[in-house]
Amino acid sequence: MIIAGEASGDLHGSSLIDELLKIDPALEISGIGGDRMIKSGLKKLHHISEMSFLGFFEIIKHLPFIKKVKNDLITHVKNENIKTVVLIDYPGFNLSIAKSFNQLGIKNIYYISPQIWAWGKGRISKIKNLISRMIVFFPFEKVMYDENQIHSDFVGHPLVSKIDNYNFLTKDELVKKYNLENQKEFLVILPGSRKQEISEFFNDLILGAEKIADEFNFQIVVACADNIEENYIRNFSTVKNFKVIKNDTYSLLKNSAFAIVKSGTSTLETAIIGTPFIVVYKTNFLTYLIGKALIKIKNIALVNIVAEKTIVKELIQNDVNPENIFNSIKIILNDKEILNKLKNDLSEIKRKLNTQGNPSKKAAEIIYSELNAF
Numbered sequence: 001m002i003i004a005g006e007a008s009g010d011l012h013g014s015s016l017i018d019e020l021l022k023i024d025p026a027l028e029i030s031g032i033g034g035d036r037m038i039k040s041g042l043k044k045l046h047h048i049s050e051m052s053f054l055g056f057f058e059i060i061k062h063l064p065f066i067k068k069v070k071n072d073l074i075t076h077v078k079n080e081n082i083k084t085v086v087l088i089d090y091p092g093f094n095l096s097i098a099k100s101f102n103q104l105g106i107k108n109i110y111y112i113s114p115q116i117w118a119w120g121k122g123r124i125s126k127i128k129n130l131i132s133r134m135i136v137f138f139p140f141e142k143v144m145y146d147e148n149q150i151h152s153d154f155v156g157h158p159l160v161s162k163i164d165n166y167n168f169l170t171k172d173e174l175v176k177k178y179n180l181e182n183q184k185e186f187l188v189i190l191p192g193s194r195k196q197e198i199s200e201f202f203n204d205l206i207l208g209a210e211k212i213a214d215e216f217n218f219q220i221v222v223a224c225a226d227n228i229e230e231n232y233i234r235n236f237s238t239v240k241n242f243k244v245i246k247n248d249t250y251s252l253l254k255n256s257a258f259a260i261v262k263s264g265t266s267t268l269e270t271a272i273i274g275t276p277f278i279v280v281y282k283t284n285f286l287t288y289l290i291g292k293a294l295i296k297i298k299n300i301a302l303v304n305i306v307a308e309k310t311i312v313k314e315l316i317q318n319d320v321n322p323e324n325i326f327n328s329i330k331i332i333l334n335d336k337e338i339l340n341k342l343k344n345d346l347s348e349i350k351r352k353l354n355t356q357g358n359p360s361k362k363a364a365e366i367i368y369s370e371l372n373a374f
Helices: 008-022 036-040 057-061 062-079 090-105 119-129 139-147 157-164 171-178 196-214 230-235 249-254 265-273 285-294 303-308 322-333 336-351 359-371
Strands: 030-033 044-049 084-088 107-110 132-138 152-154 185-190 218-224 245-246 255-261 278-280 313-317
Touching: 008 036, 008 084, 008 157, 008 313, 008 359, 030 036, 030 062, 030 139, 030 359, 044 062, 044 084, 044 107, 044 278, 062 090, 084 230, 090 107, 090 119, 107 359, 132 139, 132 185, 132 265, 132 359, 139 303, 152 359, 157 336, 157 359, 171 249, 185 249, 196 218, 196 230, 196 278, 196 322, 218 230, 218 249, 218 255, 218 322, 230 313, 245 303, 249 265, 255 322, 265 278, 265 303, 265 336, 278 322, 313 322
Parallel strands: 030 044, 084 107, 107 132, 132 152, 185 218, 185 255, 218 245, 255 278, 278 313
Antiparallel strands: none
């Protein structure tokens, strides 16, 4: 069984399934995933679109459904005599269901570590009791788990090899495919895959982007997640002069002059591609206050956490407004030294995340070796 709960988990889960089935085409894999994992061969018990709860109060509201999902999973592992479960990120749900699986004698392997380095290390002892093996994307995570005697493996970040092997479209191809303006450079916005977040900050993003576009003669392109409809985005925008494009985010980033990126996995994708950008994040006020009280680190953007310093400007909560977005980007674009330093720092992020070989394949080999190792 494999359980993912978000779009990034679906992305990594699909690559993992691909590699597992290369090792053993007879494997039957069931669980929770999205369209990518299903396409790769997952037998879906629930779709990630059902699981995208954001914030403490959203979770409380959906507790009856969450309990139903857990019961469905427990029934399934019993009926199918499943002995190994791979949990992908999504720690609120996955660490909870891991406890139930552990009581059934099921081996829990965690792929993509919970961000205990952000939320404090109180979960370390819980992980030690519940998780047989931790497969991590970041080198500092392995150090942390090793220090706490938890069996861990650093495989590198799959996004590095994925992006290195990606067949990018050229700017001319993008212009032709989407009827874009050839004479203007792209300013790309990545607003994320959660509707609740988009409703909180999209109009601020687009207003700030419009000011930058006017100043530097850019065209605005919104790289839209698969699960977000174009009309939904436009409903939260007082600006109409922008394109919404799905399924070509990497090519857009590769050919863009600058990007505005919602905090999350997209910050790593943008860094690996090498596009200069700023990070934005905004949620509802109560969730923000609770999160601020719990988060134990200075930065929230993964790219800055990996760098162990602030290399990319972060605009958080009330700082997300058109003026701040405009000024933050303008400072970078108007100073070649600042811009070049940012690009150099981003290349260092890629180096830190890189290992020899395919991380998804390494993870699949580790997981497969554990299937019958009891």
